[in-house]
Amino acid sequence: MVGGLYKNMRQNLDFWRDNVHINDNVLYMSQEFGVVKVVSCLSTCVFPDKTTYPIDETMMHNGAPHESNYGYAYAKRMIDVHNRACFQQYGLRYTAVIPTNIFGPHDNFNIEDCHVMPGLVHKTYLAKKEGKPLQVWGSGRALRQFIYSVDLARLFVWVLREYDEVEPIIGSVGEEDELTIKDAVDAVVEGFGFKGEVIYDTSKSDGQIKKTASNAKLRKYLPDFKFTPFIAAVKETCDWLAANYDIVRK
Amino acid sequence: MDGPMRVLVTGGSGLVGRAIERVVKEGEAREGEEWIFLSSKDANLMSPEETRSVFQKHRPTHVIHLAAMVGGLYKNMRQNLDFWRNNVFVNDNVLQTAHEFGVVKVVSCLSTCIFPDKTTYPIDETMIHNGPPHESNFGYAYAKRMIDVHNRSCFEKYGRRYTAVIPTNVFGPHDNFNIEDGHVLPGLIHKTYLAKKEGKPLQVWGSGRPLRQFIYSLDLARLFLWVLRDYDEVEPIILS
Numbered sequence: 001m002v003g004g005l006y007k008n009m010r011q012n013l014d015f016w017r018d019n020v021h022i023n024d025n026v027l028y029m030s031q032e033f034g035v036v037k038v039v040s041c042l043s044t045c046v047f048p049d050k051t052t053y054p055i056d057e058t059m060m061h062n063g064a065p066h067e068s069n070y071g072y073a074y075a076k077r078m079i080d081v082h083n084r085a086c087f088q089q090y091g092l093r094y095t096a097v098i099p100t101n102i103f104g105p106h107d108n109f110n111i112e113d114c115h116v117m118p119g120l121v122h123k124t125y126l127a128k129k130e131g132k133p134l135q136v137w138g139s140g141r142a143l144r145q146f147i148y149s150v151d152l153a154r155l156f157v158w159v160l161r162e163y164d165e166v167e168p169i170i171g172s173v174g175e176e177d178e179l180t181i182k183d184a185v186d187a188v189v190e191g192f193g194f195k196g197e198v199i200y201d202t203s204k205s206d207g208q209i210k211k212t213a214s215n216a217k218l219r220k221y222l223p224d225f226k227f228t229p230f231i232a233a234v235k236e237t238c239d240w241l242a243a244n245y246d247i248v249r250k
Numbered sequence: 251m252d253g254p255m256r257v258l259v260t261g262g263s264g265l266v267g268r269a270i271e272r273v274v275k276e277g278e279a280r281e282g283e284e285w286i287f288l289s290s291k292d293a294n295l296m297s298p299e300e301t302r303s304v305f306q307k308h309r310p311t312h313v314i315h316l317a318a319m320v321g322g323l324y325k326n327m328r329q330n331l332d333f334w335r336n337n338v339f340v341n342d343n344v345l346q347t348a349h350e351f352g353v354v355k356v357v358s359c360l361s362t363c364i365f366p367d368k369t370t371y372p373i374d375e376t377m378i379h380n381g382p383p384h385e386s387n388f389g390y391a392y393a394k395r396m397i398d399v400h401n402r403s404c405f406e407k408y409g410r411r412y413t414a415v416i417p418t419n420v421f422g423p424h425d426n427f428n429i430e431d432g433h434v435l436p437g438l439i440h441k442t443y444l445a446k447k448e449g450k451p452l453q454v455w456g457s458g459r460p461l462r463q464f465i466y467s468l469d470l471a472r473l474f475l476w477v478l479r480d481y482d483e484v485e486p487i488i489l490s
Binding site for chain 2: 016
């Protein structure tokens, strides 16, 4: 069960319970059915709120997560607890990937509940179509590392086949590619060729200001992995939404 | 709340449950209060259906939730996965069912063994989630910590003031005295009893150097009653 900032803030209990149930069912059944490897999906949003940067894989449990999504965050952290305990008791090498902010085709584009990139893409599409201003929630100052879903997919396949550790691995672009929400807005505006006004509603929460993650571990294993350039990936996503608007999840 | 208080105690046949039972019988219960002590014979709390049945049967207004899979150091080290999973199931079933049945207050039981391993001392209630627990019992520790996560998010969503207490090392009658699986005090008591009876040396595991705060189960039981009646915070309270 996933959702953007605003949905998490409303329903921490449900995010905690539903995700713990799903995760336990999948991990336990995998064990019962002799599954050799499970690669689960965590998120950098589950890391401690008060922390030094960049965060890395060893720091996940070093403090409480951000207040806005602690239900989801703890449920995801417990995947790592389960994996470690399962390895200890049964020797199974179940592991996890920790992506940063993912975007791409087939996302949930529901404006109330979705993540920042699909939210911006959908809102810009509508703003252009209706000739209205683009209203961005928050100040635009928050910082994020964005990873294109297709790049993450290639990383998942590598982890499934070759990554042997039980400790999770961060799947992300490097710290040097961290962007502000405003940078993301500019990329989406360019992706649609939107010419209207952009308004930042600063009464809305920014969520966590910074979650900078290190991809040093990934780079140690895959020094030559190439990420799709951000502007091009955003353009592909905008084009996909426009071409598939009738059937997208919204 | 108006009306009589009907208190369901899960884990009622255990160390703390029996102490509460004794304290209630010896005059600490109030006029009109009804106390029901459950054991694993009455319901398997790892099953949502059985949990719901037992709540249906007794319709409690309050719950003292003591039921858990527990064990001493050596058992935890062998079975972190089971300690994690079984306790999460029990806790989720009890807390969720309590909410569904309109239970006014649930007091769950945590432990100081769930606190962060690397920490400053003394530890206090605000520090539970500030870092990973000790490696030896991380499964149990995380399961217990998640009671606090559930309580906080349940308060946020529904306004329920479900809370928890955090005892240190509890000891007293009705403990699990199994030498392989029990905690340190009952382990020592049982071993010393046998050593004396058999005329053998007393073998103590470990160096004897670790430090603990011990709380007698009867004292803890009286504190539990106070928390149930008068402690209004959702944040847990250390009882030691």
